[in-house]
Amino acid sequence: MSADATAVPAQQSPPTAPEAVRIEGLHKSFGRLEVLRGIDLTLAQHEVVCLIGASGSGKSTLLRCINLLEPIDRGRIVVEGEEISARGVDINRIRRHIGIVFQAFNLFPHMSVMGNVTLGPIQVLKRPRATAEADAIALLERFGLADKRNEYPDRLSGGQQQRVAILRALAMEPDLLLLDEITSALDPELIAEVLNLVRELAAGGMTMLIATHEMGFAREIADRVCFLDGGLVLEQGPPGEIFSAPREPRTQQFLQRIVEAGRL
Amino acid sequence: MGAGSRASRILTGGSRRPGAPAVALASTVVFFGVLGLVVVSSPGWPRVRDAFLDAEVFAAALPDVLRAFAVNVRLFLIAELLVLVLGLLLAIMRNLPGPVFFPLRLFAVVYSDVFRGLPGIAVIYVLGFGVPGLRLPGVPRDPFFWALVALTLLYTAYVAEVYRAGIESVHPSQEAAARSLGLTRIQALRFVIVPQAIRRVIPPLLNDFIGLQKDSALVSVVGVVEAFRQTQIRAAATFEYTVFLALALVFLLVTIPLARLTDWLVARDRRRQLAGGVR
Numbered sequence: 001m002s003a004d005a006t007a008v009p010a011q012q013s014p015p016t017a018p019e020a021v022r023i024e025g026l027h028k029s030f031g032r033l034e035v036l037r038g039i040d041l042t043l044a045q046h047e048v049v050c051l052i053g054a055s056g057s058g059k060s061t062l063l064r065c066i067n068l069l070e071p072i073d074r075g076r077i078v079v080e081g082e083e084i085s086a087r088g089v090d091i092n093r094i095r096r097h098i099g100i101v102f103q104a105f106n107l108f109p110h111m112s113v114m115g116n117v118t119l120g121p122i123q124v125l126k127r128p129r130a131t132a133e134a135d136a137i138a139l140l141e142r143f144g145l146a147d148k149r150n151e152y153p154d155r156l157s158g159g160q161q162q163r164v165a166i167l168r169a170l171a172m173e174p175d176l177l178l179l180d181e182i183t184s185a186l187d188p189e190l191i192a193e194v195l196n197l198v199r200e201l202a203a204g205g206m207t208m209l210i211a212t213h214e215m216g217f218a219r220e221i222a223d224r225v226c227f228l229d230g231g232l233v234l235e236q237g238p239p240g241e242i243f244s245a246p247r248e249p250r251t252q253q254f255l256q257r258i259v260e261a262g263r264l
Numbered sequence: 265m266g267a268g269s270r271a272s273r274i275l276t277g278g279s280r281r282p283g284a285p286a287v288a289l290a291s292t293v294v295f296f297g298v299l300g301l302v303v304v305s306s307p308g309w310p311r312v313r314d315a316f317l318d319a320e321v322f323a324a325a326l327p328d329v330l331r332a333f334a335v336n337v338r339l340f341l342i343a344e345l346l347v348l349v350l351g352l353l354l355a356i357m358r359n360l361p362g363p364v365f366f367p368l369r370l371f372a373v374v375y376s377d378v379f380r381g382l383p384g385i386a387v388i389y390v391l392g393f394g395v396p397g398l399r400l401p402g403v404p405r406d407p408f409f410w411a412l413v414a415l416t417l418l419y420t421a422y423v424a425e426v427y428r429a430g431i432e433s434v435h436p437s438q439e440a441a442a443r444s445l446g447l448t449r450i451q452a453l454r455f456v457i458v459p460q461a462i463r464r465v466i467p468p469l470l471n472d473f474i475g476l477q478k479d480s481a482l483v484s485v486v487g488v489v490e491a492f493r494q495t496q497i498r499a500a501a502t503f504e505y506t507v508f509l510a511l512a513l514v515f516l517l518v519t520i521p522l523a524r525l526t527d528w529l530v531a532r533d534r535r536r537q538l539a540g541g542v543r
């Protein structure tokens with residue numbers, strides 16, 4: 001099986017675009033549980049990569065490692081040419097350039113939409129409040145949430161909350177956006193509005209690494225799909241290839257289960 | 265809806281049978297009627313009644329006790345303000361990250377353990393008599409001052425624990441969300457975690473304030489003439505213990521509203537949580 005894992009074709013990422021993220025030999029354990037066992041993954045700028053894999057395969061852990069929310073055990077993470085996993089790197093500075101959106105939204109419940117979206121720009125980027133608010137209003141208008149700017153999160157639908165969470169990350173003007181199963185906590189009728197927002201971001205050229213169970217969406221939006229299994233990127237390729245003709249038996253099994261669950 | 269349904273739950277104990285309120289009232293009359301009979305028919309009752317239940321003495325004492333109670337009010341209001349700030353500082357100290365802050369964290373832990381473990385009256389004694397007794401130049405000798413310091417030190421320990429529980433009750437995902445924006449640990453505490461923690465700890469905090477307000481009577485032991493001391497002086501001079509009833513009433517006048525407010529806030533929070541769903 002490990003022989004298969006190393007046989008991943010190398011020509012998958014478009015060779016022309018400069019690289020946004022390079023992950024080499026990333027290892028991560030929780031106690032004795034080895035979750036990531038040597039992840040190699042590269043994203044080109046403006047590329048959209050979807051991470052698929054069973055629950056517990058380490059998708060969230062990988063995204064959290066890239067955002068330095070989890071310390072890594074071994075390996076290297078290079079973002080925009082800088083090794084962010086190196087010792088002595090200022091993690092607060094790194095995180096400004098990497099946005100992450102969580103499955104459970106994690107909005108700040110004691111702050112209005114405006115407060116949520118401007119906290120980072122004001123406190124971290126040190127923008128004047130007026131500038132930050134003007135930028136936030138422009139952002140909210142662009143994505144149809146301007147009328148909600150004074151609402152508190154508990155007054156919003158799940159779909160609206162998740163869209164605000166995405167805008168909160170976008171307000172930092174990140175080079176890279178990590179999305180962790182952002183529709184898994186939503187009622188089915190609210191999923192589309194969130195996915196539409198992500199489509200717009202993809203069309204605008206945002207570099208994104210997206211952990212998702214929405215296979216239809218992954219197929220449509222991804223430049224490349226990576227299947228995570230046994231702590232490794234077991235197979236990766238263009239969505240057409242992965243979904244129609246997966247080579248690895250494990251990938252085939254996983255997709256079979258998804259089909260049986262009626263999600264592809 | 266909330267207040268009405270809570271009051272009716274107390275009345276009927278959750279029963280919805282139509283006769284429930286009537287049963288509750290009848291049972292109340294019987295219960296207190298029997299209790300009253302037992303007390304009134306007891307052999308010592310006439311003496312107790314004369315000493316404790318004299319309306320005239322009560323009316324005469326009330327203004328005096330109230331005036332002395334102003335000292336308690338001043339004492340617990342100042343102490344509450346100080347405790348609110350110092351308790352929060354201590355709780356934050358305990359949450360500071362990294363090895364550099366170990367001494368502060370250690371201090372916070374030891375402080376809480378020591379002052380929660382000491383009998384309050386002992387601390388008031390030691391500070392109220394001991395420190396002025398040193399006769400250090402420039403150190404206040406006013407017993408009120410040292411009583412205030414003692415109550416503040418004691419209750420800071422309790423309130424710091426309340427704040428700490430509040431800080432720990434904020435889900436780690438909130439810190440992750442804040443840190444992922446590039447906020448430092450201290451910024452995350454300041455803008456995201458502590459504001460949410462404070463909202464949650466208001467009810468238990470008010471509970472501690474009820475304790476503090478009652479304990480303001482303890483400072484009488486170092487010679488502060490507050491309501492309790494004033495009552496004792498009157499009772500000793502006249503052998504009229506009705507004054508203590510006036511004292512009890514005065515304390516209840518401030519502690520019961522606070523207890524009701526605390527209950528109401530707890531009930532409101534519970535309603536909000538039920539309505540708000542996942543955070």
Ligand SMILES: Nc1ncnc2c1ncn2[C@@H]1O[C@H](COP(=O)(O)OP(=O)(O)O)[C@@H](O)[C@H]1O
Nearest residue numbers: 030033035053054055056057058059060061062
């Ligand atoms: N903080 C943690 N402590 C211990 N175990 C964890 C922690 N986070 C995740 N895990 C474990 O790591 C494995 C991978 O989890 P996760 O990355 O959340 O998977 P996925 O997102 O693909 O469902 C799971 O077995 C999970 O229980």
Ligand SMILES: [Mg+2]
Nearest residue numbers: 059060180181
């Ligand atoms: Mg996950």
